[in-house]
Amino acid sequence: MTRALSARQRTLATWWAEGTGTESREGVIAEGAIRSGKTWAMVLGFLLWSQRRFSCQRFIVAGVTVEALKRNVVGPMGEALRQLGWAWSFNRSESRISIGTNTYHLFGANTERSQDALQGLTAAGCYADEVALFPKSFVDQMVARCSVGGSKLWFNCNPSYPSHFFKTEFVDRADELNLLHLHFEMSDNPTLSQEVIDRYERMYTGVFYDRYILGLWTLAEGLVYPDYADALEDERPDADAVEEWAVSLDYGTQNAFAALMWARAGATWHVVGEYRYSGRDEGRQKTDADYVEDMRAFAAGLPRGTRFFADPSAASFIAAMRRAGFKVYKARNDVMDGIRETGACMARGDVRVWSGCEGLVRELSGYRWDSRGGDDRPVKVEDHSCDALRYGVASLRINEGRKARGYSMWGATHGQGVHRHV
Ligand SMILES: Nc1ncnc2c1ncn2[C@@H]1O[C@H](COP(=O)(O)OP(=O)(O)O)[C@@H](O)[C@H]1O
Ligand SMILES: [Mg+2]
The missing domain is CATH 3.40.50.300 (P-loop containing nucleotide triphosphate hydrolases)
Structure with missing residues (x-):
């Protein structure tokens, strides 16, 4: 040792x-x-x-x-x-x-x-x-x-x-x-x-690769997920093969409300469906009660007790969902950690996105870093489905699940456990 x-x-x-x-x-x-x-x-x-x-x-x-x-x-x-x-x-x-x-x-x-x-x-x-x-x-x-x-x-x-x-x-x-x-x-x-x-190199993509692997103080520029297309799939897993379901969502009244349906088959989480509503585009805002009904329809057919991970700032909506009997959790919401984990999961194939999720795919193709401020932040337009995506990855702990499943690359020489902040 x-x-x-x-x-x-x-x-x-x-x-x-x-x-x-x-x-x-x-x-x-x-x-x-x-x-x-x-x-x-x-x-x-x-x-x-x-x-x-x-x-x-x-x-x-x-x-x-x-x-x-x-x-x-x-x-x-x-x-x-x-x-x-x-x-x-x-x-x-x-x-x-x-x-x-x-x-x-x-x-x-x-x-x-x-x-x-x-x-x-x-x-x-x-x-x-x-x-x-x-x-x-x-x-x-x-x-x-x-x-x-x-x-x-x-x-x-x-x-x-x-x-x-x-x-x-x-x-x-x-x-x-x-x-x-x-x-x-x-x-x-x-x-x-x-x-x-080599395994560490596969864990990081984009700006995180430059910083954590190459050790460079680089500005986050261009697409947040430059290789998102590699994570798209045209077929969804068979319902029989699905072992676990979940929903993640970003809340909005004027801005778009975006929800994603997740299905785990084996070690891979698939994004298999989406719900989107934009009060601004439709010219009418929905109430929390409207959204609760929409989520009931969206999640119809999913097992009772399926977990929902919601934008943690949507307090009134979360309360309304809970009153309606849904199992709702506040999503883990650290932006940089969530983006890093989502990029890594997509690159490794732990997260796949059904190409029929048109809203999410459209957003992924335009989701960029805002380099004008000089620090780390994505441009805050058309990011609702992208936020729901990272809420899902972070809250389902997909990136960590891989470690827990024994693919550990943390090689804890001294048994000090997972190195969360890299
Ligand atoms: N010279 C060394 N002898 C034994 N173990 C080492 C040595 N250098 C690094 N390690 C081990 O390698 C791993 C990564 O090192 P660490 O110092 O945590 O890296 P960093 O702080 O740069 O991320 C740790 O488990 C550490 O204990
Ligand atoms: Mg260190």
Whole structure:
């Protein structure tokens, strides 16, 4: 299980040591491809540095959420400590780890208010995992808290869009800020076989491929699902072959209301039907009661208890559906995660779309990234069926189902489980 570090990992783990020529840097940024060994080498370096240089000090260890930290960082940390032979204790309820006389405080950094938890702390260093997913306020506050002499900053992330604050204010200004900048590629992880690398490459499409596989800070441009046509099918599965049904929907009164019918046959989820109504196009808005009746007709013939996944903002409609006896859940609604998972599922053939879903197919052919804003967002026109599609993928957890079914490519070397935020 233990492997020697690659050359770049060794640099990341030891840059702070006497005689390396980089010891006077105030910190390090490791950015690039997923699974390239950034976290593993950084955890090791951070532990060695903090234990050699300090006693009775506090350190910030931050991740998108404390849960993500426990999964992605505390696991490798335990393994590194085991290999180093150092004793440690983890106070779960207070989210802190004690090693020797030092204390490592775990923080989640997913909202603008997360930085409040850092107020008043004086730290000798910080470790930020997946820092490009943090709000800027948290990063600024974290840097400000590291005021002990000799403190250093440790940042790692996968690329995002090119105008992202961490790219423009940290990565691009690394020299000026006296930070060591290390760019990682998958080949920098000595434990990945070519087979595993090939599998990762198949998991990402479009802009996610450029960022997570190639490690580039690229702008999302052009079609959101450039290869959607490969996921179309002219025949639907036989009803006998269907093991599970579901409906996902995007609610609209003026805008279109779009629902998709899903059918699982074996490991593949097929989109086999659609419902669309546009109050604007038809010149008449429908009420929640009208839509409930339309859903009853749309889902006629589906088994009782079939799950509906609805636009989570459609509170009144969800309530009306529930009163009418439907089993309705709020859809998982993270746009980027949903698009990434949907692209991957279509590319792998885990999601197929019947070409008779004309509204969805038309939308897919025109669903584009809005590159004018410089960040990640699809153009918000004619996206209703596309939203319903991603609600279905995200809520049915089709992308995760594949892992659960044992096609895992997460190769959890240290048993730390699924790496949700890549
Ligand atoms: N030198 C190494 N020895 C043993 N395992 C490693 C080594 N480098 C990376 N790994 C393992 O490879 C996987 C991916 O590495 P990780 O550091 O999590 O990548 P990243 O943070 O770049 O996504 C993890 O399971 C990690 O523990
Ligand atoms: Mg990582």
